Amino acid sequence: MVSPELLGATVINGLLLGVLYGLAALGLSLIWGIMKVVNLSHGATISLGMFLTYMLVVTPMKLPLWAGVVLATLLGVPLGILFYTAAVHKVLGGPELSSLLTTFGLGLVVRGLLEEKYGGAARTIYTPGEKTVRILGISYSYVQLAAVAIAVATTLAVYVLVYRTWFGRAVRAIIMDKEAAALMGVDTTRILALSFALGASLAMLSGSLISLIYAFTPLTGLTFELYSFVIVVLGGLGSPVGSLLGGVIVGLAEQVSALYIPVALSPMVAFIILVAVLALRPTGIFGGM
Amino acid sequence: MELVYYDDESTSDRVQQLYTKLITEDKVDFLISPYSSGLTAAAAQVTESYGKIMIATGAASDSIFKKGYTRVYQVYTPASKYMAGAIDMLQQVDPGIKKLAFLFENSKFAKSVATAVKAYAESKGYEIVYEEYYPSGATEFTTYIAQIAQSGAEALLGGGHFQDGQSLAQQLYQQKPPLKAVFILVAPTVPEFADIGDAAVGFMGPSQWEAIAPYSPDQAKTLGLEWYGPTIDEFVNAYKAEYGKEPGYHAAGGYVAGLVLQYALEKAGTTNPDKVKDVLDNMHILTFWGEIQFSSRAEDHGLQVAHERILIQWQKVGGKLERVVVWPAKFAKAQALYPIWG
Structure with a gap:
């Protein structure tokens, strides 16, 4: 029998974890929604964010944690522009398979480089002596809570960016009709490159934040990529708030189900939800943009 | 070669x-x-x-x-004998403890350790009040730890490989469930376990080998065994000279594989596999790694039957994190820190 206290603690834990899942899915959701590109380099970019943070705050550099997170996120911008101009731009508007293969290839390159440098062994960025807060019997470190707060704030900022700025209007115009947008004076190539950069930068940020809490390998990003697909389907393409809610649903489903079924089976629950949503409501629970 | x-x-x-x-x-x-x-x-x-x-x-x-x-x-040392020492130690240190939690990796190795130690613990009158197997590569243990805290368990046995064990220890330290002793496979025996800082203190683990182990050529004489290969100091110094750090048991285990082969080849005087097999089937030696003897029985041929394991614990010695041998009592260099979080 599960006590109410344990259930409460698990719900909170699922919420906190879910917010991070949501942030990890956000970049994928935007690029998918805006460019109709299913970015299979997303997971590798998340891993890259983890290892960049590791390089910045553990070895060879020893910057403060916040500086590691900020720098890793910012480096996502040139990286995204590089990916876009070098590879993605050329296959945009082509058959879906081309962009799938291109981004899959980019992902393999990034993952291969990480594996070459770091091997398969897990790394950790521990923050010993970190203060903790106890909520319903479970302790959370300040770093963990800060990561969650940053994830929520970022999601809201991206929402504002997409719905309240000129950039966002241009992006939404491209989503509706790329040619018409170009005729109205929108520099579509630039906007698309910037969108891809935004997606990469969000992936790097989520990787960076996750690396402060959990151990990671060059393959860890892939797990988050898989969850991201579930979340994007739940939340709807290109919807920041949908991503956040989708992430929370997945986080809660995984954590709470673990109380009632063998824990090893709990990751399966998210995918069962995916299948159910695809069958019953293919536009996602929260619709699309 | x-x-x-x-x-x-x-x-x-x-x-x-x-x-x-x-x-x-x-x-x-x-x-x-x-x-x-x-x-x-x-x-x-x-x-x-x-x-x-x-x-x-x-x-x-x-x-x-x-x-x-x-x-x-x-x-x-085969997995079946891996954690028996933890049970023996608990019995001696705190006979009042009766409830154990098991949280092992869902892997071949960890499961065989768990199965064996479960049977052993139950035969000694312990009750396993919580038993879960987490997927390989898991790094998130909060849910398990909350469940363990609720289960009434007084000591925890668990782990699997290095990274999961280290994450588990770190999260246990953060959550501090009401446990008095925690034994983790593999992770605490690796020097890098100390990367988690003060969180490492108090965790115990069974070790295949430690640089502080008690094997020597003199002991070989007492036991009537043949001593072969370098002494512990020779091995440790040579390893440090080459790699600049202390060898853990993985490194020593790798070295001893070569050492066993060298011994068998020298004795056989040939690379003929049948002759080398003969030597391996019949050898019983003492090395820096400890005793080595392989089963030559048909039902478990090749199984290690002589090598024994020790329990180590991370303690703060003069402000520095160190691994100390706390079990078996005859080899122990220090008193075990018990209960784990004071």
Whole structure:
């Protein structure tokens, strides 16, 4: 029998974890929604964010944690522009398979480089002596809570960016009709490159934040990529708030189900939800943009 | 002598391809196992079918040696004997404890340890009030820890490999469930466990080998065994000179695989596999690694039967994190820190 206290603690834990899942899915959701590109380099970019943070705050550099997170996120911008101009731009508007293969290839390159440098062994960025807060019997470190707060704030900022700025209007115009947008004076190539950069930068940020809490390998990003697909389907393409809610649903489903079924089976629950949503409501629970 | 090796990427498929390549293309005479019981089991299928001798190191599972293989030899203490020391120690340190929690990795090795220690603990009157197996590669243990805290368990036995064990320890430290002792497989015995700082203090683990182990040529004389190879100090100093850090038991286990092979080749005076097998089947020696003797019984041929394990604990000694031997009592250099979080 599960006590109410344990259930409460698990719900909170699922919420906190879910917010991070949501942030990890956000970049994928935007690029998918805006460019109709299913970015299979997303997971590798998340891993890259983890290892960049590791390089910045553990070895060879020893910057403060916040500086590691900020720098890793910012480096996502040139990286995204590089990916876009070098590879993605050329296959945009082509058959879906081309962009799938291109981004899959980019992902393999990034993952291969990480594996070459770091091997398969897990790394950790521990923050010993970190203060903790106890909520319903479970302790959370300040770093963990800060990561969650940053994830929520970022999601809201991206929402504002997409719905309240000129950039966002241009992006939404491209989503509706790329040619018409170009005729109205929108520099579509630039906007698309910037969108891809935004997606990469969000992936790097989520990787960076996750690396402060959990151990990671060059393959860890892939797990988050898989969850991201579930979340994007739940939340709807290109919807920041949908991503956040989708992430929370997945986080809660995984954590709470673990109380009632063998824990090893709990990751399966998210995918069962995916299948159910695809069958019953293919536009996602929260619709699309 | 030439050493040929490849990166197996920790996958069984790759292991089987590469061991086949080693035997058929590189024409190697003898093999050393990959790391972990799962991969060694995969490699053993190949080496046995080609009739090649393989020294298994980093593989503690018993089941590999119960398949009727005749040319695989284990240098690690088998998993079935891995954690018995933890139960013995608990009984002596705190006879009041009766409820245990188990949280092991869902892997061949960890499961065989768990199965064996469960039977042993129950035979000693302990009740297992919580038992879960987390998926390999897990890094998030909050839910498990909350469940353990609720279960009424007084001590925890768990772990699997390094990273999961380290994450588990770190999260246990953060959550501090009402446990008095925690025994974790593998992770606490690796020097890098100290990366988690003060969170490492108090965790115990069974070790295959420590630089502070008590084996010496003099002890060999007392036991009436042949001493072979370098002393512990010689090994540790040579390793430090080469790699600039203390060897953990993985490193020592790797070295001893070569040492066993060298011993067998010297005694056999030939690379003829049948003659080398004869020596391996009948040897019983003491080395810096401890005693080594392989079962020559048909039902568990090649299983390690002489090597014993010790329990180590992380303690703060003069402000510095150190591993100390706390069990068995005759080898112990320090009092165990108990209960774990004071």
